[in-house]
Amino acid sequence: xxxxxxxxxxxxxxxxxxxxxxxxxxxxxxxxxxxxxxxxxxxxxxxxxxxxxxxxxxxxxxxxxxxxxxxxxxxxxxxxxxxxxxxxxxxxxxxxxxxxxxxxxxxxxxxxxxxxxxxxxxxxxxxxxxxxxxxxxxxxxxxxxxxxxxxxxxxxxxxxxxxxxxxxxxxxxxxxxxxxxxxxxxxxxxxxxxxxxxxxxxxxxxxxxxxxxxxxxxxxxxxxxxxxxxxxxxxxxxxxxxxxxxxxxxxxxxxxxxxxxxxxxxxxxxxxxxxxxxxxxxxxxxxxxxxxxxxxxxxxx
Amino acid sequence: xxxxxxxxxxxxxxxxxxxxxxxxxxxxxxxxxxxxxxxxxxxxxxxxxxxxxxxxxxxxxxxxxxxxxxxxxxxxxxxxxxxxxxxxxxxxxxxxxxxxxxxxxxxxxxxxxxxxxxxxxxxxxxxxxxxxxxxxxxxxxxxxxxxxxxxxxxxxxxxxxxxxxxxxxxxxxxxxxxxxxxxxxxxxxxxxxxxxxxxxxxxxxxxxxxxxxxxxxxxxxxxxxxxxxxxxxxxxxxxxxxxxxxxxxxxxxxxxxxxxxxxxxxxxxxxxxxxxxx
Numbered sequence: 198x199x200x201x202x203x204x205x206x207x208x209x210x211x212x213x214x215x216x217x218x219x220x221x222x223x224x225x226x227x228x229x230x231x232x233x234x235x236x237x238x239x240x241x242x243x244x245x246x247x248x249x250x251x252x253x254x255x256x257x258x259x260x261x262x263x264x265x266x267x268x269x270x271x272x273x274x275x276x277x278x279x280x281x282x283x284x285x286x287x288x289x290x291x292x293x294x295x296x297x298x299x300x301x302x303x304x305x306x307x308x309x310x311x312x313x314x315x316x317x318x319x320x321x322x323x324x325x326x327x328x329x330x331x332x333x334x335x336x337x338x339x340x341x342x343x344x345x346x347x348x349x350x351x352x353x354x355x356x357x358x359x360x361x362x363x364x365x366x367x368x369x370x371x372x373x374x375x376x377x378x379x380x381x382x383x384x385x386x387x388x389x390x391x392x393x394x395x396x397x398x399x400x401x402x403x404x405x406x407x408x409x410x411x412x413x414x415x416x417x418x419x420x421x422x423x424x425x426x427x428x429x430x431x432x433x434x435x436x437x438x439x440x441x442x443x444x445x446x447x448x449x450x451x452x453x454x455x456x457x458x459x460x461x462x463x464x465x466x467x468x469x470x471x472x473x474x475x476x477x478x479x480x481x482x483x484x485x486x487x488x489x490x491x492x493x494x495x496x497x498x
Numbered sequence: 499x500x501x502x503x504x505x506x507x508x509x510x511x512x513x514x515x516x517x518x519x520x521x522x523x524x525x526x527x528x529x530x531x532x533x534x535x536x537x538x539x540x541x542x543x544x545x546x547x548x549x550x551x552x553x554x555x556x557x558x559x560x561x562x563x564x565x566x567x568x569x570x571x572x573x574x575x576x577x578x579x580x581x582x583x584x585x586x587x588x589x590x591x592x593x594x595x596x597x598x599x600x601x602x603x604x605x606x607x608x609x610x611x612x613x614x615x616x617x618x619x620x621x622x623x624x625x626x627x628x629x630x631x632x633x634x635x636x637x638x639x640x641x642x643x644x645x646x647x648x649x650x651x652x653x654x655x656x657x658x659x660x661x662x663x664x665x666x667x668x669x670x671x672x673x674x675x676x677x678x679x680x681x682x683x684x685x686x687x688x689x690x691x692x693x694x695x696x697x698x699x700x701x702x703x704x705x706x707x708x709x710x711x712x713x714x715x716x717x718x719x720x721x722x723x724x725x726x727x728x729x730x731x732x733x734x735x736x737x738x739x740x741x742x743x744x745x746x747x748x749x750x751x752x753x754x755x756x757x758x759x760x761x762x763x764x765x766x767x768x769x770x771x772x773x774x775x776x
Contacts, residue, residue, distance in 0.1 A: 213602075216600060217601055219592060222591060224607060227614055232610075233629070235625075241628075302514065313759070313767060314525070316766070327527075329745075330527070378767055480621075484616070
């Protein structure tokens with residue numbers, strides 16, 4: 198591409214001017230609704246604004262209050278439970294499904310497409326659907342009772358210990374289709390000749406999968422892991438809002454939901470911004486750490 | 499992979515069984531809801547899992563009225579389509595500018611736009627609401643539209659800039675020599691060539707915007723602006739004792755997205771993997 202500084206010709210000047218004009222709208226949108234807000238979040242986190250009266254700067258007292266609140270630690274714990282239990286579930290399931298589809302069966306395309314079906318449904322709608330399915334007197338419990346599995350016919354959404362795994366499984370059900378596609382894309386970019394020498398050596402399916410396929414999709418796997426980890430902090434709101442309202446108590450509340458509660462149910466905008474800052478920092482740190490595992494093993498011979 | 503051994507055949511059958519089982523779990527909730535939407539309330543409680551006695555649309559009629567489907571559906575449609583149109587225009591223009599019309603600082607701006615992809619929307623809840631409130635856009639469609647466009651720009655620019663970079667410079671230079679200015683080039687050459695990616699983005703955006711809950715709920719609070727998704731999600735709680743009606747309402751909200759799924763499967767699949775292939 199032309200080096201703008203070195204090209205003073207008429208065409209290049211015209212290109213430079215138009216370049217700025219064409220890029221400007223996007224920049225304006227992002228400035229107004231992403232960059233200024235992100236700065237505002239940091240600034241407002243040091244205030245105790247309630248949205249109506251004056252903005253009072255209170256230093257770091259929002260943060261000290263947050264860290265002193267035991268509910269906050271419950272919430273953070275919930276997020277980490279989603280992260281540590283959800284991520285393996287949400288990563289391994291599509292990986293297994295992709296492996297099944299990659300094994301050369303007919304109709305892989307049909308399965309791939311149908312598995313994508315849940316991704317077009319609104320997560321809030323899914324939340325309500327499954328809330329009614331797993332209600333105390335709902336269809337699932339009726340099914341369990343009729344199969345004699347009475348011990349499964351419990352109040353699923355009545356406590357954090359059962360709701361969180363349930364939500365994790367629902368998210369798995371809803372999202373594995375797209376992750377499967379990502380894994381398949383990674384697998385199909387593996388040169389088939391790599392398998393030839395392994396086949397000649399008599400390597401069976403397991404060996405081929407674990408010693409060749411898996412290592413070669415390392416980057417793709419990391420990508421899916423990062424997506425899932427980020428999702429455990431940013432994609433739970435709809436489910437929590439529709440299924441449990443964070444309850445009972447704070448047992449299923451997650452950071453995004455807590456921000457919503459503090460901002461729009463208690464009008465504590467400064468406090469909510471402080472929470473947002475913490476959420477933002479946590480997500481950034483974790484994804485940066487995870488991404489550092491990436492580039493290294495790109496070319497494996 | 500040809501296998502003539504018994505082990506190979508059993509393995510294959512097992513794989514098919516697992517995959518078919520998964521397909522059943524994928525569709526069963528939907529089928530369950532569909533069948534029950536045809537039952538009356540009392541029929542449901544006596545026969546939860548069976549087929550409905552008859553296909554009757556009473557629930558659909560009730561749902562349409564109770565949830566004001568047509569009016570609120572129109573709100574959702576208006577917001578979704580407007581956001582898509584504006585996003586497409588802004589993102590394609592930006593992609594063209596960044597990849598073919600370089601200027602000092604364009605690389606930095608490109609990195610900035612891509613960097614915005616990492617900002618989770620939930621973090622911006624408070625300031626964006628306050629901004630919209632200060633400029634008086636709460637309860638107008640403009641608020642959600644502007645926000646949706648802003649959040650969709652980073653990924654769209656990411657996808658389109660790569661695509662645009664693949665357009666050979668020779669074509670553009672030939673047009674320039676013929677006297678075409680960049681706007682003409684954009685309209686006649688760039689945009690048509692970007693169409694495949696634009697189609698994928700349009701479909702993905704439709705799904706995202708139609709199904710969005712949080713910001714639609716925060717910004718559009720009155721009867722005259724609420725979206726269908728928000729309405730169904732927030733008021734359906736009243737009907738937990740009438741499962742068939744509840745299922746019907748939820749199904750109706752999903753109709754547009756299901757239609758899109760049926761028609762545009764390929765594009766959805768393409769869009770899903772677009773971010774992964776860097």
